[in-house]
Amino acid sequence: MKARARVAVLVLYLGLLLLPIYWMLNMSLRDNNDIMSQLTLVPVHPTLKNYAEILTDKSWYMGYVNSFAYVSMNTVITLVVALPAAYAFSRYRFLGDKHLFFWLLTNRMAPAAVFLLPVFQLYSALGLIDHYIAVALAHTLFNVPLAVWILEGFMSGVPREIDETARIDGYSLPRFFLTVFIPLIRAGVGVTAFFCFMFSWVELLFARTLTITEAKPIAAVMTRTVSASGLDWGLLAAAGILTIVPGGLVIYFVRNYIAKGFALGRV
Amino acid sequence: MQKPFDNRAWLLVLPVFALVAFNAIIPLMTVVNYSVQDVFDPTHRSFVGADWYREMLHSTRLQNALSRQFLFSALVLLIELPLGVAIALVMPRKGGFATSATMVLVALPLLIPWNVIGTIWVILLRPDIGIVGHFIDHTLGIHFDYPTVPSQAWGSVLAMEVWHWTPLVALLAYAGLRAIPDAYYQAARIDGASAWAVFRHIELPKMRGVLTIAILLRFMDSFLIYTEPFVLTGGGPGDSTTFLSIYLVKIAVGEFDVGRAGAFSIIYFLIILALSYVFYQALQRVGTGASR
Numbered sequence: 001m002k003a004r005a006r007v008a009v010l011v012l013y014l015g016l017l018l019l020p021i022y023w024m025l026n027m028s029l030r031d032n033n034d035i036m037s038q039l040t041l042v043p044v045h046p047t048l049k050n051y052a053e054i055l056t057d058k059s060w061y062m063g064y065v066n067s068f069a070y071v072s073m074n075t076v077i078t079l080v081v082a083l084p085a086a087y088a089f090s091r092y093r094f095l096g097d098k099h100l101f102f103w104l105l106t107n108r109m110a111p112a113a114v115f116l117l118p119v120f121q122l123y124s125a126l127g128l129i130d131h132y133i134a135v136a137l138a139h140t141l142f143n144v145p146l147a148v149w150i151l152e153g154f155m156s157g158v159p160r161e162i163d164e165t166a167r168i169d170g171y172s173l174p175r176f177f178l179t180v181f182i183p184l185i186r187a188g189v190g191v192t193a194f195f196c197f198m199f200s201w202v203e204l205l206f207a208r209t210l211t212i213t214e215a216k217p218i219a220a221v222m223t224r225t226v227s228a229s230g231l232d233w234g235l236l237a238a239a240g241i242l243t244i245v246p247g248g249l250v251i252y253f254v255r256n257y258i259a260k261g262f263a264l265g266r267v
Numbered sequence: 268m269q270k271p272f273d274n275r276a277w278l279l280v281l282p283v284f285a286l287v288a289f290n291a292i293i294p295l296m297t298v299v300n301y302s303v304q305d306v307f308d309p310t311h312r313s314f315v316g317a318d319w320y321r322e323m324l325h326s327t328r329l330q331n332a333l334s335r336q337f338l339f340s341a342l343v344l345l346i347e348l349p350l351g352v353a354i355a356l357v358m359p360r361k362g363g364f365a366t367s368a369t370m371v372l373v374a375l376p377l378l379i380p381w382n383v384i385g386t387i388w389v390i391l392l393r394p395d396i397g398i399v400g401h402f403i404d405h406t407l408g409i410h411f412d413y414p415t416v417p418s419q420a421w422g423s424v425l426a427m428e429v430w431h432w433t434p435l436v437a438l439l440a441y442a443g444l445r446a447i448p449d450a451y452y453q454a455a456r457i458d459g460a461s462a463w464a465v466f467r468h469i470e471l472p473k474m475r476g477v478l479t480i481a482i483l484l485r486f487m488d489s490f491l492i493y494t495e496p497f498v499l500t501g502g503g504p505g506d507s508t509t510f511l512s513i514y515l516v517k518i519a520v521g522e523f524d525v526g527r528a529g530a531f532s533i534i535y536f537l538i539i540l541a542l543s544y545v546f547y548q549a550l551q552r553v554g555t556g557a558s559r
Binding site for chain 1: 367378380391401520
């Protein structure tokens with residue numbers, strides 16, 4: 001009976017959680033005139049024409065390509081710089097280490113709105129506006145501190161004796177790091193990559209400001225459904241559903257590590 | 268065991284330092300530069316000292332946005348923490364399909380782009396096409412028009428925020444619960460402990476570390492909230508859902524008043540810095556004391 005009550009509460013919560021997403025899915029399968037004329041719980045005249053329009057129009061689907069391009073660049077850059085830094089924080093004390101760690105964290109907490117205008121001017125001056133790399137670099141502002149934080153948590157869970165044994169066995173630091181240490185914390189690396197993907201994928205303020213047409217993310221392309229004849233709700237909903245799909249797939253791959261990852265490796 | 272002291276570790280940190288400094292220090296200096304000048308056009312500017320700061324600190328709009336922001340963040344914590352813990356307690360803890368499916372579904376809102384979150388809630392809450400808006404307006408018979416009624420706009424933004432971010436708290440609390448060894452529960456069963464006693468004396472203390480992280484992340488991110496309420500209400504009606512970031516973007520991009528925006532940015536940033544420091548200290552203590 002008690003177990004049954006728990007399941008009931010869980011199912012109720014999941015139902016409430018999925019209701020908004022279901023409603024958008026419902027809208028995405030309907031024609032705009034149909035949406036405006038009546039409210040129905042399931043699509044009465046289901047159509048895939050909204051999805052067809054997005055997947056055949058280059059200016060639409062390139063939005064997805066652009067988003068994927070800068071998100072993956074950001075993930076690679078972040079991991080490459082954050083791995084050695086996290087190792088340093090987890091294994092050594094050095095001049096100003098605590099201050100540096102705190103300073104990094106403040107950048108995770110800095111409001112994007114504060115940096116919006118100056119970051120735009122900075123990347124304009126470098127001629128990088130509307131290139132993937134501009135968004136990828138701008139997103140390191142909050143992803144690198146988070147990555148260092150998560151990786152440091154995972155690395156501190158590895159006993160330091162392993163480092164010392166490897167040194168006695170004659171491993172150089174780079175060789176030890178690449179062939180022994182990184183495989184040991186591969187779950188942590190996966191979780192960190194997941195978080196980089198997540199925060200770069202959902203962020204829009206920088207991504208929209210630093211792009212014009214060539215690198216415009218899908219979330220910004222969506223705003224163009226506003227036209228003279230009003231909003232095309234069906235098309236907007238279909239585009240929204242398509243932005244949820246990649247996230248769902250990525251969660252599926254990291255589902256077994258997700259709980260530990262959200263605790264930043266500190267459980 | 269004490270970590271060895273070695274300044275060569277700086278070499279490992281240098282790439283991170285360079286990258287974040289590039290993204291943070293240069294723009295921050297630009298903002299400081301704006302905040303002490305009156306800029307007419309690129310060639311005409313004059314030094315005004317702390318004038319913008321004085322003006323912003325005495326601005327009632329800023330003070331209102333600030334108290335609105337604190338109220339919002341406080342409500343977010345008060346609602347999301349107990350709710351998240353409650354959800355974590357009912358989530359299945361043994362492995363298998365049910366667990367995997369629950370994890371994927373609970374985490375789903377966290378992976379949705381923030382403006383899409385706003386769009387989802389617009390579609391949900393509009394009285395003409397939204398199921399919830401239609402339900403409140405027609406079935407319950409309460410006039411519902413969130414873009415024009417301040418209390419409804421507030422409630423809508425808060426409901427959206429709770430929907431969007433409670434999963435993060437739930438997953439963190441769940442991670443803490445999963446780390447409790449079975450032996451603890453067996454001992455409690457032998458002692459005949461009630462469900463409440465198990466929660467109060469075993470589960471809650473074991474979740475202390477992860478809940479501190481949850482408070483830190485939820486407070487900070489709700490303090491910076493911009494995109495979701497901007498799409499849902501645009502900060503309106505009037506200024507009623509204009510939180511700090513929305514107000515800042517209104518001044519900086521909408522009115523292109525870079526002097527005032529610069530001063531505001533620095534004030535905003537200092538508040539964040541002070542709060543981060545308090546939370547960071549709390550987190551450091553948990554980091555050393557959580558396992559005890």
